[in-house]
Amino acid sequence: MSIRDVASFAAGHWIAPDKTAREIASAITGEVIARAGTARLDTQAMLDHARTVGGPALRAMTFHDRARMLKGVAQHLEANKHLLYDLSFDTGATQGDHLFDVDGGIGTTFVFASKGRREMPDSHVYCDGPVEHLSRHGSFLGQHICVPLQGVAVHINAFNFPVWGMLEKLAPTLLAGVPAIVKPATSTCYVTEAAVRLMLDSGLLPAGAVQLVSGGLGDMLDRLTCQDVVSFTGSSTTAHKLRQTPALVANSVRFVAEQDSLNASILGPDVLPDTEEFDLFLKEVQREMTTKAGQKCTAIRRILVPQAQVDAVIDGLRAALQGVTIGDPRAPETRMGALVSAAQKRDVLQRAAQIGTEATRVFGDPDAFAVVGADKDRGAFVPPMLFHCPDPDQAIHVHETEVFGPVSTVMGYRDLDHAVALANRGQGSLVASLITADPAVARDVTLNIAAYHGRVYINNATSMKEATGHGAPLPHMVHGGPGRAGGGEELGGLRAVKHYMQRTAVQGSPEILSAITGTWIPEGPEYTTPDHPFTRRFGQLRIGETLHTKPRQVTSADITQFAQFTGDTFYAHMDDDAAARNPFFPGRVAHGYLLLSFAAGLFVQPDEGPVLANTGLDSLRFMKPVQPGDSIKVRLTVKAKTPRNADYGEVRWHVSLRNQNDALVAEYELLTMVAR
Template sequence: MTTSHYIAGRWVEGQGSDCISVNDPALGQPFAELMAASVAQVDQAVSAARGALPAWKITSASKRAAYLRGFAEQLGQRREALITLQMRNNGKPRHEAEIDLDDAIATFGYYAELAEQLPSKNRDVPLAAPGFSARTRLEPVGVVGLIVPWNFPLVTSAWKLAPALAAGCTVVLKPSEVTPLIEQAYGQIADALGLPAGVLNIVNGKAETGAALSNHNGLDKLSFTGSNSVGSQVMRSASAQCRPVTLELGGKSAIVVFDDCDVGQAVEWIVAGITWNAGQMCSATSRLLVQEGIADALLPRLQAALENLRVGNPLSEEVDMGPLTSQAQWLKVAGYFATAREEGLQCLAGGKALDRDGWFVSPTLYADVPKDSRLWTEEIFGPVLCARRFATEEQAIAEANDSRFGLVATVCSADLERAERVADALEVGHVWINSVQAVFVETSWGGTKGSGIGRELGPWGLSAYQSVKHVTRCLG
């Protein structure tokens, strides 16, 4: 049994009613277990954050920046252990786990730099009216709850934790019950750095723990990344208290390939967009829109590329794609395979679970998928790609935008003016042109429509944890 709750600067055992099994998805077997935090322990964590807030928010920006750089350095010192845990608990191939860790390190380093710039952001405001002066203060929003998903643990928590601490907020972090172990590193680092008790608190648990945190009246803000169904519950909890939220939710993103694109290069971008993390990404480009002039050449090459991917256990072999992270997700994806058969979809590759230990599925491609198919419209969260053909640029834009989601998109074309024009017309939060999904901490992350509210990363990520105050003084 693992002790995994970090409250008020101390490690404590869970007192909740749920026992959490931590699984190796490549084997389909548990390798650790822990007791969830109780509702009372969630309350203790929020109280600890509330108690630590007055001192933390007036801690100098330079000192907060030093702590953040300490987090980055300590993550690097734990490199091999964290990479191995990502591979074991998530099923990520080594190269993906390495990028995850590098992303988290870069995030803490970036927000350390922004923290040092905070004093210059408090400045005088020119007024047109005589006889008054005004100034701006950027203040921490207060105590924030952070609820993060299982597909990118360590990374998504860094995207929230680093800017929250930089802004002067205190936090209660709830990792996913599917991957509850890796975020323990943040508590261990807090201990090693001497971070004041209560500034960072970590509580693990299932739905009861998440509800206790999202409903807690001691929070000033909540930031959630996960499914739309849970996100709507989080939003209802926030609305009951008129509390601000940041929501990073689902996607059903398009990759648009024009007929002037190099076929081999297009295949590389398409495969990366649907098989990275076994397709378990809100940003997975799971809708392929391919122009008629290139479709007959591209689809067979894409079929072969997906069939040739090495799928297996990342801890015992060199692989391109690992298993799905949980049995629940494996069953969900298998259900979509059944739906595809019922709908009579044309399967060019995959379309089945693999007959081996663990939660493996085959990389899958369906061709000429109708727009009313469930597989075309619903987020699957697996390596399942649906393709349709288009004739004109206008048709491609219309079909790409015909979704209740609006997180990301990719445009592939040798005509850069056209690519930029299409990127501007797409109703999403982030567009890549002729690229894999490279995410940089300096750019924003978030979507439009049903893909969420607010932005993470970049200066926008810091602003999400700041409150703007103006002070106006009469000079008379």
């Protein structure tokens, strides 16, 4: 069998391993299949390349440009993912595990590409929150903006997810406009290297956007500055060591960590055997114990059940785990593969023995289990091991020792307060799950464990068919947790992107802020053209382009006709005396929706043209009532423009209605699709 040389990609060049390289063994056979590592990496050259080549190239792109780039990269990976599958078997992962790692990573990249196009502007600046009015007459305003950091993100990843672990950090980093240096765990870096080669082969990434370290980082962390970010996934011991790097402390380098986590799953007191929820609970625990052979940071380590259900849960899990076939992950009948390495196997067995000092093993003898298609002594195989801790209040190891393998412990609780206390004994976890059909139980548990958990997953018969599972981090939701879990946040939609950006408060006049953000501000400058704006195509419209309409008087007959036509005969529109008794109205007033209809009649250009569709309105507010005899006029202004595809883009219009005294009556934002 040939040994694969796993290279690093540094400053635009592939660098092969040298004599200092570390050997990497197959998790299935124990044979050496690869080697990685070199002492020839010039870490300063890599950082310089990222900062001076990759960073400027990414920052020259808009958020939408970067989102399109991510989509293209994801499509290229999707088309070639079978290459990653083939390599990943030697990590001990089954085909089902590949769906979490390879497909999960690609899917995460697609999500960030979509969010970049839908939730971020086609701009270089992201506005974080509304404009703040800092002066009486509106000539001095404030706006929080986010811009890309001008450094590099160093991603130090764990061994268990060589593809997803890279892409879940890389996608938001590149969307933010920051280059990355990826350092995978050496034991599975051959899979990450293959994924990086595919991404580079796509031709979509600018030079310097992504570099790869297969092996050690050397002195790279000592060279980081305040513009750089370190994102780490791994053990708390390593995280603590890295956090104390003098350069990181001295330069206030951002450090995002996702580390040890003793995740718990709670069976609600309302759930009894022979119910859908009870079977769901057993299924969730069995899946989390055996997927990736339990080598997941989100796996269930502690199983909390009502004391009366302990025996039933143990019996149910024994039956579920008994049906799990262990063996060569390439074999179709295999349900659980191997641990990643012999060293990991030794670590799991050692830590399981610690759990065994406080709990009784009720399933899974590491000295007597069957393996299909492989030699269990040469490979890194262990069986799923289930323990029962009869006295969780006095136990220490079950609440402090994470066995990073297929090991979990059943504990009984007396009442919900006891269950909450046990869950929180983990001192900070990535996720806790609760299986219950009782909303009161769900509320009570959530309010009392949320402070200790990054995510609370609640499932029952209503949601079970579509729920994603206890251990499945989703790119839309925060992945991270307090305390032992590291105190960081990854994923979470645009929250993840902001980790790689600087939030800055910009203060100035409306014209200045509008120029910086690319978004029109109501107090900002206006532009008029001889043509009606609805006759102008997407590319012709300017931010701040404005139409002022003629006024229209609102009569009693208008109000009555609108009420009869729509059926909205609310007393404030029909009964002058009743309306006058209402503290908000001086008497009979026009319907708010009547005013919107009249506004559209004032500003719409009726002929066929580039305006294709009205897709909605946002931020509607009614400020002042309109009485019969009042007049309204409209100001329609191009606030922002967002390309959607080659045929059309979205135009966001600011619409304000004022009465005959120039008092603001209503305002909102209108969304239209306009041909390009």
